[in-house]
Amino acid sequence: MSPVQLKVPKGVTVLAPVDASQATILTEEALQFLATLHRAFNPTRLALMERRRVRQQEIDAGKMPDFLPETAHIRNSDTWKAAPPAPGLVDRRVEITGPVDRKMVINALNSGAATFMADFEDSNSPTWENNLSGQVNMRDAVARAIEYRADNGKHYTLRQDGKVATLIVRPRGWHMEEKHLLVDGEPCSASIFDFALYFFHNAHTSVANGFGPYFYLPKMESHLEARLWNDVFNMAQDLIQIPRGTIRGTVLIETILAAFEMDEIIYELRDHSSGLNCGRWDYIFSFIKKFRFNPQFILPNRADVTMEVPFMDAYVRLLIKTCHRRGVHAMGGMAAQIPIRDDPQANATAMAKVRADKEREVRAGHDGTWVAHPALVKIALEIFDQHMPQPNQLYVRREDVQVTAADLLNPRVAGGKVTEVGIRTNLSVGLIYTEAWLRGSGCVPIHNLMEDAATAEISRSQLWQWAYHGHRTDEGVTIAPAYLLRLLDEEVNKLKAQPGNSFPRIDLARKYFATQITGKEYADFLTTLCYDSILSVPHSASRL
Template sequence: MPFDSKVPGVTVLGKVKPEYASEVLTPEALRFVAVLHRTFNATRKALLQKRVLRQQQIDQGILPDFLPETKAIRDDVAWRGAIPGPGLADRRVEITGPVDRKMVINALNSGAATFMADFEDSNAPTFENNLSGLVNMKDAIHQRISYTAPNGKQYNIRKDGKIATLIVRPRGWHLDEKHILVDGEVISGSLFDFALYFFHNAKKSVEIGIGPYFYLPKMESHLEARLWNDVFNLAQDYIGMPRGTIRATCLIETIMAAFEMEEFIYELREHSSGLNCGRWDYIFSVIKKLRQDPKFLLPDRSDVSMTTPFMDAYVRLLIKTCHKRGVHAMGGMAAQIPIKNDEAANTAAMTKVRNDKLREVKAGHDGTWVAHPDLVKIALEIFNEHMPEPNQLRIRRDDVHVTAKDLLNTQVKGGKITENGIRANVSVSLMYMEAWLRGAGCVPIHNLMEDAATAEISRSQLWQWARHNAKTDKGVTVTSHYLLKVLDEEVDKLAKEMGDQRFKASKILQAKKHLAGQITGKDYADFLTSLLYEDIVVYEDTKARM
């Protein structure tokens, strides 16, 4: 039987286990979801349409630039963001990961200052994943979370109180939650994730000495940040919580957002906890937004480093902007993971992590991201040595002057397009998409922790190279025919490695079908997650399928 929401106008199409009904999808919480949807969804959809129109302008050669209409905000030196919320003054190492129960416990216990629990890029948003993740968040905030592994091993949060401060990343504005309808309309994944986490945990989080804290992904305009601020105000008013209790860090992971950093902080002022260098999604965004122009052709993903001109400019501007406004400038993700049974490879990988974190702390970042608990200690050692104080807000970086030209300088000295790079992109895209279709959004591939962002870079580069008939370092022209041949070969390779039984049980062929349509230089989905989402939507009542 379909789940009865007991709320007029709210229809739940997905399967709901009894514990999800009692812990998450309560009538009171769904009523709050409906209020947010009815108040804000029209604005959300209008802002998404603005993205489409802006892309059309870029395709016509009107490149991103700083906005003349918000110059007064940038020039006004008086305003500031909020002071750090409780538990957010020192964020020197943040661990990130999906919202599955074991990961949540390990992250909270990792020794990191904060844990970003991710409903977005490292979570495949099946209804089961989302609802179980919300239960895990509630159990974490109420400090009752535990887990028993299939082998009997028990996982519990530390009893000494030294657990990471929880920050939740809801899905981006572009993603829907098709398992819930309000007045017959599909709701926003962002509002769904935010509403149910906030409603059940906001007051308890304040009670335990922190607050309802969020990371905001994928925004392309300060108007999208303004929408979040409006959501926060209504939410706090709704439950009787003082405005400004919420804190939110904006991920600067789109090229459009790079030109509106100060405006993002301004829109969220009393709720702002700074900006973060979402480096992998940022590279993806640069390729995506500028993909029609051959001047912005990028080489192999491995050649695009943080010292590449457009990446270096973006980092310097972010640190200057945040410290000018008194909020944190957070560094980016180290995607490396420990490599077992290969000491030399592991040493090389950990050296990359150390060098990356040393660069960040010396540049003036107030903290950094890691994806694996074993990397927390490495990052802490670097930041503890070079940042003895809780943060580096005192470092103003007045020496930095970044222009629009700097942010668009994608020239990579010595960068090449190679066959190995092409095959790596095909392999990563294919393997990640296959895992995502199975419900896993965070996947170790080739000794890196890959999420949607790195898969997006991979498939976008392939599209870009085919679109402009790029040449490899060996003089081979990259065409759609060439890439589809490589795709066939990589699928055959995986079939041999996996064996018949595992291969047939996998989603490889399903992933191949989707990827084949994305690497010809013609069709281009705005996001892989949007492209694949329909494949993981499962309705309890099949007659309700839209």
């Protein structure tokens, strides 16, 4: 489709081509709305990113996280609660997640799950095409006008009984920028880009349809970052004249620092809060990342870091207690397993893991859980229906739970090992995922698991940590940079040797990944490290 000429407000520059469908998203009015939010809040965002950098320096110098003394009055008070659950968010027993491509959106809405988290973040490679087409798909989904015809002629539409999942959108985190669009010469905040375009086009329609503009908020590291979201919500609602509190946001607790500020995060968003979620994979990534220089925090193979290890168990128990004390949902984490169609025995084993995981969550007091594949919805529903016949478990107060800072920081993993198999698994996952991301795919089935950016982050962070500390494998091999780079090249050659090699950007993926596993250079995020390679703008513009 030929690109069209956009009419843009003063100070806004669109650097990439837009087709006729995408131009209906980037209208002059929508761009003005976006620019207004960016101008108002990007300075605060940048200051908060600097605050993250300073906090990391403090941790590196030995100042470990703890509950904030200046906000103790918020944690200790029993006099405040967040807003009651909003329409469509009272019963969230199973939530399905996935990227914003058209077929996935239809299948997820039809899956039988209570809600669908449409993801512009970790399961979306943020190409210009993906982001804008995703916004088109969101608008059509909210309008109940979305359909798709596959190359084989199969026609996908929404189910006719009206029983579609409540839509929740996850914008990108505060750390990311949208370099295809400039406001007054600077790249737009990716969070504001994703939020503003969805909200502007869909807020009124979603309310008319009986739900609201609902969001999942990722990667936050402090209650001040939640305060920024709340300020964005208030201004956005005022600008289009809908009541404050119409928006609801569920915060993913997926950084170790946020775990110490759960009460405060809910408090900052209290008129807009719909709870917290255990973002387990990013949480493990954050745990490694924040303490990567400390030898006491070396973790074993990813497979050994289960929900039963002390720092993971403590954070889950504290999250459930905190949410229910404040009257909001405590959502469980992702089941990454996917059906294994060509191996019934392996599939049975994988599904048994899903069942055990979901039973652990519902018995702990979670109000719902995540799955990544429509086939897992039925399994999760059966378990939650059995143990939670009512819409949620907000009445389960968990007053027995007492979690200390030491509990949240306990890295002990009984029986955990670092092995060559674990190293090769990390290399393989990291390479395959990065290569796919560079091609525009952010949600990738690897080794019978649905992997996204979070698991690739765990993979490279573990390798970096082991190399930095010269850790030894269970087989007695010192994990040195040369050793990891040799194994990396072996894994690259395995992928290249596969019949019908489908990894066209594997050499670029290897180039990026090799910089992140030697215990020297360490990028804050793989996605920001690789972002310039997926831009649809002149190279000079990518340096802005």
